[in-house]
Amino acid sequence: xxxHSEDDIALAAEYALGTLDADERAQVETMMSRxxxxxxxxxxxEYKLGILxxxxxxxxxxxxxxxxxxxxxxxxxxxxxLLLPDAAPPPPPPPPPPPPAAAAVVEPAAAPADTSNVIRxxxxxxxxxRVATFTTAIAAALVAMIAVGVYQPDLLPDAIRPKPRVQVVxxxxxxxxxxxxxxxxxxxxxxxxxxxxxxxDAATKNFTVRKVGAAAEPGKSFELWLxxxxxxxxxxxxxxxxxxxxxxxxxxxxxxxxxxxxxxxVTVEQAGGSPDGNPHSAPVFTGKLIxxxxxx
Amino acid sequence: MTPAELVxxxxxxxxxxxxxxxxxxxxxxxxxxxxxxxxLRRQDLAEEVIQEAYVKIWxxxxxxxxxxxxxxxxxxxxxxxxxxxxxxxxxxxxxEEEPAAMExxxxxxDPLARREMTEELKRLLECVGRLEPDRxxxxxxxxxxxxxxxxxxxxxxxxxxxxxxxxxxxxLDIRECLGL
Numbered sequence: 001x002x003x004h005s006e007d008d009i010a011l012a013a014e015y016a017l018g019t020l021d022a023d024e025r026a027q028v029e030t031m032m033s034r035x036x037x038x039x040x041x042x043x044x045x046e047y048k049l050g051i052l053x054x055x056x057x058x059x060x061x062x063x064x065x066x067x068x069x070x071x072x073x074x075x076x077x078x079x080x081x082l083l084l085p086d087a088a089p090p091p092p093p094p095p096p097p098p099p100p101a102a103a104a105v106v107e108p109a110a111a112p113a114d115t116s117n118v119i120r121x122x123x124x125x126x127x128x129x130r131v132a133t134f135t136t137a138i139a140a141a142l143v144a145m146i147a148v149g150v151y152q153p154d155l156l157p158d159a160i161r162p163k164p165r166v167q168v169v170x171x172x173x174x175x176x177x178x179x180x181x182x183x184x185x186x187x188x189x190x191x192x193x194x195x196x197x198x199x200x201d202a203a204t205k206n207f208t209v210r211k212v213g214a215a216a217e218p219g220k221s222f223e224l225w226l227x228x229x230x231x232x233x234x235x236x237x238x239x240x241x242x243x244x245x246x247x248x249x250x251x252x253x254x255x256x257x258x259x260x261x262x263x264x265x266v267t268v269e270q271a272g273g274s275p276d277g278n279p280h281s282a283p284v285f286t287g288k289l290i291x292x293x294x295x296x
Numbered sequence: 297m298t299p300a301e302l303v304x305x306x307x308x309x310x311x312x313x314x315x316x317x318x319x320x321x322x323x324x325x326x327x328x329x330x331x332x333x334x335x336l337r338r339q340d341l342a343e344e345v346i347q348e349a350y351v352k353i354w355x356x357x358x359x360x361x362x363x364x365x366x367x368x369x370x371x372x373x374x375x376x377x378x379x380x381x382x383x384x385x386x387x388x389x390x391x392e393e394e395p396a397a398m399e400x401x402x403x404x405x406d407p408l409a410r411r412e413m414t415e416e417l418k419r420l421l422e423c424v425g426r427l428e429p430d431r432x433x434x435x436x437x438x439x440x441x442x443x444x445x446x447x448x449x450x451x452x453x454x455x456x457x458x459x460x461x462x463x464x465x466x467x468l469d470i471r472e473c474l475g476l
Contacts, residue, residue: 006468013467018335018376019438019445022384043364046377048474050369051416052439053376058326059333065343066321069350075314199300206304243363247303 009041016045185264185287195285196240198224198264205251205259209240216241216268223269225279226254228262239273240266260289297323302367303360310357317354324371325350331372332379335442345382349375380442423473431466438463 008031014020015028032039187196195213200206209224216222222241225234235254240246251259265283267274274280302323308316328349333342352374360370424432430452437443437451445463449456 009471010464010467013471014463016373017435017438017463017467018380018442019448019463020384021444022381025381025384040364044476046373047365047369048420048470048476049439050365050373050376051414051420052436053327053331053369053372054414054417056327056330056334056440059330060326061329061343061346065325065346066318068347069321069354072347072351073317073354075317201301201304204304204308206307208300208303245303245362247300247307247362249304249307 004038004041008038012038012041013045015042016049183260183289185289187264187266187285187287189285196222196224196266198287198289200251200259200289202256204249205254205256206247206249207237207251209246211241211244211246219271220268221271221273222266222284223273223279225265225267225283226251226258226262227265228254228258230258230261234265234279236274236277236279237264239269263288299366299368303362306353306357306360306367306370309354310360320353321350324368327368328372328375332375334440335376335379335383341382341386342379345378346375349378352378376442383442384444419474420470423470426473427466427469431462434459434462435466435470 011020011024011028011031015025020028028042032042183200183202185198185200187198189195195211197210197212199208199210221239224237224240226237227234237250238246238248254262264287265279266285267279267281267283269280302320305316305320305323309320325346329342329346332345332349333339336342336345349371353371356374360367365373424435427435434448434452438448443451445456445459448463449459452459454462
């Protein structure tokens with residue numbers, strides 16, 4: 001990034017802000033296609049400024065938008081044709097709810113310039129939220145959770161070493177998105193401060209590891225293992241901790257009971273992870289899953 | 297839906313999971329539509345842009361990096377960039393369609409209002425708040441409404457070149473304030 005002049009940085013910023021004209025935007029896109037560092041500068045600006053979208057009210061698009069998107073990406077029609085010749089056409093797949101009548105652009109009210117402040121901005125934002133179908137609080141909460149580390153710190157001390165609750169989760173992915181149970185394991189050393197927070201979505205068995213403390217020594221990697229008395233040996237869930245946030249689907253091959261009762265352990269391995277699929281150190285951090293967000 | 301779930305859905309979409317794509321759409325469409333409608337101010341254009349944006353999200357889900365951006369910000373950036381491209385190419389989008397200016401951001405806001413904001417947003421607004429009042433408005437109008445320099449110049453009754461200088465200076469000031 002050091003190779004980039006202040007002009008380039010300002011150009012990237014204005015691209016993200018949106019004030020460049022069409023030719024300049026095309027120029028920036030050409031630069032991005034050739035220069036990864038420049039692309040990263042633009043992306044950093046887009047992320048920084050994108051936070052402003054927390055204050056933008058949500059507005060439902062019309063239902064037919066989804067049909068057009070599906071067609072455009074080439075999704076097959078999920079409904080098999082019925083054999084009844086005069087049957088009504090099959091109902092559309094789980095449809096987005098209908099849009100609010102003529103979703104109007106919600107205008108912030110004009111206000112005298114001299115008295116502007118954040119309070120007004122927030123008050124307007126609240127007003128838009130009331131009008132909007134969805135609340136922006138959802139998006140704000142999303143970003144807040146990413147920012148502070150997935151789950152509230154107050155969850156951590158008491159959550160340490162709970163009796164492993166065996167949750168028999170009926171894995172029936174709902175057709176309509178519904179919050180599914182979330183399981184959390186705090187991986188730590190001897191009751192010390194947490195090093196990783198593992199979260200598992202019960203419905204999808206997807207897991208996410210958030211690095212909250214530990215950094216691996218140079219030349220070493222942390223590797224996550226699933227240890228279960230149902231399995232003959234620890235199973236690797238991959239190298240973690242290289243980034244603040246690691247997300248993988250590898251738990252999908254284990255049954256729910258195994259996932260819920262297993263011990264999750266982190267070992268120190270050579271850079272890139274264990275070469276032979278076996279752990280080479282004693283676990284440095286361990287934890288078990290507890291349910292943090294009950295399914296509804 | 298939590299950010300972790302959205303990250304998961306995007307990862308599944310990257311592998312061609314159509315059901316995950318639908319869940320992702322349902323969870324994010326209203327936010328993205330709100331963002332582009334503010335900029336385009338026309339339902340028909342906003343619908344086109346949102347379609348294109350989700351097609352791009354479907355095609356580029358594999359490029360999403362959760363360590364660089366939150367899922368919703370990444371998706372909103374894709375949609376917003378499409379919207380800006382469209383308005384920049386449609387020079388006939390006229391200034392008469394301007395909304396009233398959104399007012400912003402200098403003083404210390406009340407604690408209640410602040411509690412609704414994330415730390416990141418507070419920090420950004422603090423940096424925006426350090427700009428001169430006109431420039432605060434300039435930056436926020438540009439972002440929220442997607443206005444061009446010409447539209448901003450008309451709004452602020454200032455030559456386009458002055459707006460250009462202000463924008464550049466403002467962005468560099470924000471950068472310094474954020475420690476980018």
